[in-house]
Amino acid sequence: xxxxxxxxxxxxxxxxxxxxxxxxxxxxxxxxxxxxxxxxxxxxxxxxxxxxxxxxxxxxxxxxxxxxxxxxxxxxxxxxxxxxxxxxxxxxxxxxxxxxxxxxxxxxxxxxxxxxxxxxxxxxxxxxxxxxxxxxxxxxxxxxxxxxxxxxxxxxxxxxxxxxxxxxxxxxxxxxxxxxxxxxxxxxxxxxxxxxxxxxxxxxxxxxxxxxxxxxxxxxxxxxxxxxxxxxxxxxxxxxxxxxxxxxxxxxxxxxxxxxxxxxxxxxxxxxxxxxxxxxxxxxxxxxxxxxxxxxxxxxxxxxxxxxxxxxxxxxxxxxxxxxxxxxxxxxxxxxxxxxxxxxxxxxxxxxxxxxxxxxxxxxxxxxxxxxxxxxxxxxxxxxxxxxxxxxxxxxxxxxxxxxxxxxxxxxxxxxxxxxxxxxxxxxxxxxxxxxxxxxxxxxxxxxxxxxxxxxxxxxxxxxxxxxx
Ligand code: PNW
Numbered sequence: 001x002x003x004x005x006x007x008x009x010x011x012x013x014x015x016x017x018x019x020x021x022x023x024x025x026x027x028x029x030x031x032x033x034x035x036x037x038x039x040x041x042x043x044x045x046x047x048x049x050x051x052x053x054x055x056x057x058x059x060x061x062x063x064x065x066x067x068x069x070x071x072x073x074x075x076x077x078x079x080x081x082x083x084x085x086x087x088x089x090x091x092x093x094x095x096x097x098x099x100x101x102x103x104x105x106x107x108x109x110x111x112x113x114x115x116x117x118x119x120x121x122x123x124x125x126x127x128x129x130x131x132x133x134x135x136x137x138x139x140x141x142x143x144x145x146x147x148x149x150x151x152x153x154x155x156x157x158x159x160x161x162x163x164x165x166x167x168x169x170x171x172x173x174x175x176x177x178x179x180x181x182x183x184x185x186x187x188x189x190x191x192x193x194x195x196x197x198x199x200x201x202x203x204x205x206x207x208x209x210x211x212x213x214x215x216x217x218x219x220x221x222x223x224x225x226x227x228x229x230x231x232x233x234x235x236x237x238x239x240x241x242x243x244x245x246x247x248x249x250x251x252x253x254x255x256x257x258x259x260x261x262x263x264x265x266x267x268x269x270x271x272x273x274x275x276x277x278x279x280x281x282x283x284x285x286x287x288x289x290x291x292x293x294x295x296x297x298x299x300x301x302x303x304x305x306x307x308x309x310x311x312x313x314x315x316x317x318x319x320x321x322x323x324x325x326x327x328x329x330x331x332x333x334x335x336x337x338x339x340x341x342x343x344x345x346x347x348x349x350x351x352x353x354x355x356x357x358x359x360x361x362x363x364x365x366x367x368x369x370x371x372x373x374x375x376x377x378x379x380x381x382x383x384x385x386x387x388x389x390x391x392x393x394x395x396x397x398x399x400x401x402x403x404x405x406x407x408x409x410x411x412x413x414x415x416x417x418x419x420x421x422x423x424x425x426x427x428x429x430x431x432x433x434x435x436x437x438x439x440x441x442x443x444x445x446x447x448x449x450x451x452x453x454x455x456x457x458x459x460x461x462x463x464x465x466x467x468x469x
Contacts, residue, residue, distance in 0.1 A: 004406040005466040011113070011417030012462035013075030014068070014439065015374055017120035017164065019051050020426035022081065024058035028095035031087035033122035034132065035429075038180030043316025049432025055424055056447050058099065062106055067440065067449060068423065069110035072459040076112050077373055077419050078103070079120035079164065082145050085152075089126040089141060097152040104156050114157050115373075115419075117219065118146055118203065120164040121179065128181050133170060133192035136275070139199035146203040150210050158214050161292050161373070162203045165221040166196040166250055167323075176323035177311070178430050184311035184321025187271035194275040197253050201284040208286070219292030219373045220250050222358075224350035228302035228333055238301040241266055241327040255362045257285035266326045291363050292373030294421075295401075298350035299332040341378040342435050346397060348404040351375065355408035355415055369416040375401050376421035378428065378435035387450040389441050394454040398439075402467045420458055424449060 019035050039050035057064055068076055084096035107114045119142065127138050146162070163169070173179040175189025183189075204216050225242035227235035244263040252260045258281055264272070309328040311321040322328040337345040355370055363370055377397040383389050398420055409415050425438035433444060439455040442448075461467050 001468050003466050003468050004403055006406065007409065007416075008465075009416070010465060011075050011371065012073065012458070012465075013077055013113075013115065013417060013419040014073050014423040014458075015077035015419040015421050016057075016423050016426060017079045017117070018081035018084070019054075019120070019122040020422070020428070021055040021057040021424065022084075023052060023054040023056045025052055027058065028084075028099070029087055029093040030081065030084040030096060032125035033081065033083035034125055034128045034180040035122050036083075037125050037128070038182050041182060041318065043314065043318050044182055045430055046432040046434050049427065049434075051427050054427050055442050060447065061099075061103055064424070064449070065103070065106040065110055065112070067451070068107075068112055071439075071451060071455050072462045073112055073423075074462060075115050075417065075419070076107055076423070077115040077117060079117040079122075080149055081122050082119065083122050083124040085148060086145055087124060087126070089124055092148050097148070100149070101152055104153050108156060113159070114153075115159045115161070116149070116153065116157050117161045117164045118142075118149060119162065119169070119199075121169050121173075123180075132174075132181060133195050134174065134188045136195055136198070139195045139202060142199040143202045143206050146207060147210065150207055154211055154214070159217075159290070160207055160214055161217045161219050161290075162200040163196055164219045165294055166193060166200070166218075167221050167246055170196055171245065171323040171325055175321050175325050177319055177321040178323070182318065184319040186321075186325045189321075189323070189325050190267065190270060190272040191275040193249065194272065194280070197250065197284045198280055200254070201286045204286045204288060205283065215289045217288045217290035217292055218254065219294055220247075221294040221374075222247050222354055224298030224347070224354050226298065226300050228300040232302070234305060235302045237305075238303050238327070238330040241330055242299070242301050242324065245324060245327065251358075251362050253281060253284040254288065255285070255366065257281045270326055287366070288368065290369055290371060291358065292371050293355065293358060294374035295351045295354055295372065296375065296377075297344040298347045299345070300335045301330050301332055303329040303331050305329055340397070341380050342431065344377075346377070346400075348400040351401055351404040352407040352411070355405065355413040356411045359408075359413035364412075364414065369414045371417040371419070372405060372415065373419050374421040375418065376437050376439075378431075378437050381425075381436050381441070383441060383450070387441055387443055387448060389450070389452040391452045391454050394439070394452065395457045398454060398458065399461075399467050399469050402461065403469055406467075420454075
């Protein structure tokens with residue numbers, strides 16, 4: 001057995017997102033977000049689930065924070081809900097701002113460092129009626145919202161990330177049709193992607209003025225794409241394309257101030273250029289202090305090159321698109337690796353490769369540290385009568401990925417912390433409540449919380465600053 005000890009000060013935390021846990025969607029002035037609307041569309045979310053109650057965190061927040069403290073979490077990454085603090089794209093809502101202010105006080109009172117994400121996908125529905133992220137104006141609205149959040153929390157919060165996973169909130173949402181608002185339009189997907197990056201850059205610049213000493217960043221989601229057959233030029237090109245859209249489309253503008261040339265070529269004629277205005281790329285490249293990395297799995301890719309593509313109408317009448325804009329012919333195929341409850345392949349070594357590469361190609365040269373802001377697994381809900389889940393499968397997943405982080409650090413990557421996704425079972429977007437990612441179990445009948453074996457494992461790892469395996 002080897003003991004993997006992490007560098008001193010390594011940050012152990014857990015994460016959630018507002019829409020996935022809060023509930024209380026129409027309380028204290030909150031109004032619909034695009035996810036509330038999307039959940040009402042037949043066929044959009046498994047079982048017709050929605051966020052009306054979720055984990056009822058809005059009413060149980062102090063108890064939830066107390067549990068985080070019992071489990072030894074050093075930091076808690078949460079998102080603030082734009083639809084709660086500025087429901088109508090008009091006045092800010094004091095009751096909404098107050099909820100997050102109380103959350104921050106509660107965290108600090110327990111010695112837990114708050115890590116704020118300003119946008120985890122719950123755009124106010126009022127803004128979607130003007131085009132949402134396809135409208136450049138939404139980026140300016142985001143800056144106003146960021147300013148308001150800083151005004152409410154900036155005296156106590158030091159770590160701010162602008163966006164969570166812009167790949168999801170652009171390509172998967174506006175072109176893939178899988179996430180709210182559920183559109184299947186390539187041009188919309190690309191414009192949303194550009195405007196999200198612009199929003200990130202402008203908000204970062206504004207927050208920097210307001211809080212020169214704050215730690216500012218963004219969280220991006222990544223994949224590690226390998227050619228199914230490394231000797232096939234088509235598969236190699238497929239992997240390049242997926243890497244381009246998932247990873248480099250977002251990182252190159254942020255760290256290098258330009259979209260990658262090969263990606264622009266793949267996307268020629270699809271309308272991205274129409275969204276880019278003079279000066280945008282400089283704004284997007286506003287320096288950041290930290291990069292949050294979300295990693296769940298890599299993939300092997302293949303396909304038959306084709307320029308034919310059209311969204312299809314699903315059995316429920318909804319349009320189904322494809323997030324691989326301009327490379328819709330690329331498919332991910334199983335390599336026969338073990339999978340989670342969501343059929344995502346379990347591939348810890350992908351995380352090592354990803355972190356080393358990000359460090360070498362993007363963050364290292366700029367002296368910027370990496371944090372794993374999400375990693376975790378959906379696993380079956382097998383609870384005993386007391387509601388305890390002995391999730392040794394999740395324990396192994398988290399341990400193996402922590403070892404992978406340790407390997408990346410040994411190879412020179414500057415990784416400063418790890419946030420397990422998620423603190424508790426919650427609304428897993430298009431999968432509804434079917435898929436459970438929590439290290440704490442939620443009984444949705446009683447709202448009772450029960451730490452799983454993985455929570456106890458994580459508590460011990462955090463307190464000892466090491467894992468064994
Ligand atoms: C991330 N995909 O979502 C999010 O940041 C979390 O809110 C979410 O619960 C977690 O990962 C687990 O899914 C993703 O289809 C959702 O590729 C879907 C995809 C990727 C990330």
